[in-house]
Amino acid sequence: MKKIVFVSGTRADFSKIKSLMMKVENSNEFELFIFVTGMHMSKKFGSTYMEIEKCGFKNIYKYINHDKYYQMDKALSSTIDGFSKFIHEIEPDLIVVHGDRVEPLAAAIVGSLNNILVAHIEGGELSGTIDESLRHAISKLAHIHLVNDEIAKKRLIQMGEDEKSIFIIGSPDLELLNNTISLDEAKKYYDIKFKNYAIAIFHPITTEINSLYKQSEEFVNALIKSEKNYIVIYPNNDLGFELILQNYERLKNNERFKIFPSLRFEYFISLLKNANFIIGNSSCIIKEALYLNINGILVGSRQDGRTDINKTIRVNAEEKDILEAILNTSKCT
Structure with missing residues (x-):
């Protein structure tokens, strides 16, 4: 064998x-x-x-x-x-x-x-x-x-x-993606009370370490100012992840945010299927989200060069641009 x-x-x-x-x-x-x-x-x-x-x-x-x-x-x-x-x-x-x-x-x-x-x-x-x-x-x-x-x-x-x-x-x-649990079960498992929500995932860009804290700060600023509900998932552990987590500390006492180190994949897919949109720089935005016909907002350069379609909005890692994309995407959902 x-x-x-x-x-x-x-x-x-x-x-x-x-x-x-x-x-x-x-x-x-x-x-x-x-x-x-x-x-x-x-x-x-x-x-x-x-x-x-x-x-x-x-x-x-x-x-x-x-x-x-x-x-x-x-x-x-x-x-x-x-x-x-x-x-x-x-x-x-x-x-x-x-x-x-x-x-x-x-x-x-x-x-x-x-x-x-x-x-x-x-x-x-x-x-x-x-x-x-x-x-x-x-x-x-x-x-x-x-x-x-x-x-x-x-x-x-x-x-x-x-x-x-x-x-x-x-x-x-x-x-x-078709073998997932129900949305109610996923929400119950992770104690998520939101009826409407988006998913946020922001990973380090190791080649942009000098501006990473500022990028993640702008990202968090835009999320807060949008006044939407978010399921936030920790970044991967590449160089600089601590800088992102420092900015996530600002979200911990905000009732519009639920923050998780990780989600079980089947539960994550169930939540993604029912999200208003997904935002950040994860490859999920141009793969799973596109497959499921979920609006995506790509922030910054991390996915430059990878294939996507018009369902995905690309913006700079700047508060004004991110917030504008969120508000425009929300009008379409």
Whole structure:
């Protein structure tokens, strides 16, 4: 029986690979192993490794790759060390990684240097930040490419990848979007009283660290002044996340805001389906939200270069522009 290892470091990548992991787990031809690390292991960000455990997967290996202060270079080094020990123990036939973070990069480095096949999901995309460099580095280390669309495929070919190794599969989490719980159940689970609301997610832009506090301050100012109700989800743990959380402190005693370190994916999708709009700089705005026909407001440069359509409004990370977009979007909902 062939052994396949999936690597998951964040709530976001788990949602992308969960359906594939379930198919492998239920197969008679493969044995599934899951290497869980990164944000999953952080109490501050909701200890989301527990969501993976609740799925009932048999072979879950948990690894803490950083201490209280997350530094990307040290996390990369630590993950390489931990993952190397792991794969030498189980000797997998295939390593599956997703996206553009240091955890999949570490796994791709270990796999390629140990002559183990590496499959990369969602390579060939642009984002205009350090994430883009990491994504392309992972693609160059991978042997199999599972991409979203023809544009990503062409970009990988331009990077020198063999066309025969590239397969268009779409976004693998989309099939989970129809398997969600009811809105009432989601609201009850998270004690959300709002009838009407929007969702806000703002991640760090590591290449803009010097202006990040100001950007997140402008973002929070606009949310408050809009006088709308918001479900706010913590940023990822990239460099600068503390600056965003400092500004979120202003929201904690405001009855119009419910703030969460993380939401279970099925519950999040139920809330997203019924939101008036979603705002911030998460890729969810140009993927899941577009698929569900939910209005999105992209703030700042984090998703520059990625495909979207007219349903998405792009604005600078400035209070006036953000507030204007919120008010205009609200008129259409």
